[in-house]
Amino acid sequence: MTLLPSASANASEVDRLLWALLAISLAVLVLVFALLLRYITRYRANSPVDRGVEGTKSWIFESAWTGATLLVFLGLFVWGANLYVRMFNPPQDALRIYVVAKQWMWKVEHPSGQREINALHVPLNRAVQLIMTSEDVIHDFSVPAFRIKHDVLPGRYETLGFTATRAGTYPLYCTQFCGVNHSMMTGEVVVLPPAQFAAWLARNPVADDLVGEGRTLYIRYGCSGCHARGAEVATVRAPPLEGLYGRPVPLSDGRTVTADERYLHDSIVAPGAQIVAGYQDLMPSYAGQISEEDLLKLVTYIKSLSPESPP
């Protein structure tokens, strides 16, 4: 297909599946329409053709076409599911870029601090993982040229991975109806060769990177008052955050969760939901107090306190 470029590793695989679906669909349609046309011409009421004896053992036909249908369907299921599951397992060294959606705008924050509105610059041939959240309603980040899309939900982090394989500029759409100006919530994804991407990053200087901005917010919102840094203060009221990211956290209700981005985010906006074992439910909720963009910076800063943590 010429009209829609295939610009990611995933896109060509999805296209192969779509071609297979097209071939199977055409085969079924040709079969059905051919039989239909043959029967309605051959067996029209005034046709003298000999009808012979009507078949009686319909169950042979029934089991045959039920079985054949089932087999084809199972094959399609395995193909589609396998590809889908692989899309959800991005490589460990993926470049993590943050996306915040709001009515009716996409805001992008690069780990090194660059910001974009309704645009996303990514390097060519490098795995990228988007970490996405919404400030209001449900949106959806969709890039047809990459054959990817995923809903962006308020109050939680959803991820979407891709590896762009062709330099160029591709449309970005919000595809989950999000209110009056839904159709204006579009943008572009710009894929640059690595050198040009580095140059682009350099052309967009920033006051501080995400970690630095997060550190400032960490102090401004008073986090440091309770979650004291370093070993010199015995933290009694609140658990320490150094080395937390990526580790299992035992909770007071007996469960154990992994401290991923979603856990860090949720622990700021709804701290009472997952109390760390051995601590009391003291922390106030910051829901509505801190914007999703600032939350991202805080989470990034807390992540940076675990130097050896998985990227």
Place this chain on the structure above:
Amino acid sequence: MSAESADIKIPAAAVDRSYLHDGTSLKSWLLTTDHKRIAILYFASITAFFFLGGAAAALVRFNLITPQGLLGSPETYNRLFTMHGVVMVWFFLVPAVPVTLGNFIIPLMIGARDLAFPRLNLFSWYLFMVGGTITLWALFVGGLDTGWTFYTPLSTTYSKGHVALAAAGIFVAGFSSIATGLNFIITIHRLRAPGLTWYRLPVFIWSMYSLSVLLVLATPVLAITLLLMLLERLFHIGVFDPAVGGDPLLFQHLFWFYSHPAVYMMILPGFGVISEIIPAFARRPIFGYKFLVWASVAIAVISFFVWGHHMFVAGTSVYSAVLFSILSYMVAVPSAIKVFNWLGTLHKGYIHFDAPMLYALGFIGLFTIGGVTGLWVAALAADVHLTQTYFVVAHFHYIMVGGMVSAYFGGLHYWWPKITGRMYPEAWARIAALVMFIGFNLTFFPQFILGYLGMPRRYATYAPEFQVLNVLSSAGSTILAAAYLLPLAYLLWSLLHGKRAPQNPWRATGLEWQTPSPPPTVNFIATPHVTQGPYAYARPDKESSAKEPPHGEAHE
């Protein structure tokens, strides 16, 4: 088991006059408990809703002729596609065949005098009208811009439209569905004519039965979901809103738990209608009766376990997506069985191309296209690309409009002589069927391509490269609109000027054809006794059976 017993006295007047002449005052219509008259009330309401929803669709297509949007206002556009969806789903597609054709034909087909609960039946119509009026009022006075899906937190917190009122109307209309479902289930269990065993029931009755089970089991979930959404919107109780600890995905789970079975509520009656028309005009017993019957039941059961396939990119777990994908393929198997069985019925038949048959053949073609494209969106990785684009719009319109609406028109033409006692102009009816098929394909086929190219749904404005296909689609929709207005004109004309219909114009075997057209208020002058299966069509080439043996006979 018989509905009647010998000691019931039938008033002489009721035998002589058709149900249409049994009282002519407005009161005799508005307070009737005759299932046939209630069906006529429903016909009037459903037709009004269909043309209202159709007008909204026409304006949607009008807007999309240019990339900037001819209506000029995204807000107006959003309200229009929401109105189209809400009206068409809840006030046309789900009720259409059951409350009109079903209401009229079920008792006649099973040899009963009425539904089990005639007064409940009338009450259902009033509930439907109250719900419809409330919703329409919300749509017209305040406007609604959430789409028919009411996703939270857009509907609960951010939309400025009249969400609460519209949802209240749908809530009320839901009880009409539940009451109708109960009425049908009990009627089919208790009021079958003597000798009419389960395996002698026409496939239409089995479809109505499966549909009724869906109505009764799924509609309460919709009621609960809408109620929760209302409470959330009015009092912010925190069920769906993440800002107060809720989960917006919970709404989608609950909503689709109703709305996916609802898709089958729309199409199962269509299957039933087609399964009556094809044997009647192919002059052949239906192929694989038991497979068709149990396919309907299987669809009804499996349809409750596939709702998650609406949420493959919504943020549910990968494992649940895999599970829902395979279940979605499973639910497609019985539908495929049905298509093969209809083809099998045509094989070695004596096929007549009367208008109902043209609609039925159109149904097979369009439903098959809708069905195979369902395989695309059930394949997980393909769905990620295609969902929320025009591909999905085209796919479900092929099922709902190409399939269900074709079936509705097929059934309407098939039973029109029975319902009104008049024949429609056959030539016009054939032309309308043909134009509808052409207009439909021109409207919706380009949307498959638009979807692959990535054009999102529900966009008031779009990128210029999508314009050619959108113009094609809009052009097709004008042909489709004309094709829908044609039957309105010639069917109304036939009410006054159509030829008088004989008792059985199609020489069909169903019990409904063993009573005058239009039937007397009591349906049957004498209780029919059923002695064989429903599709005992004789082969015209055998001299011994030049005359069709009817499904049952009326014993004097």
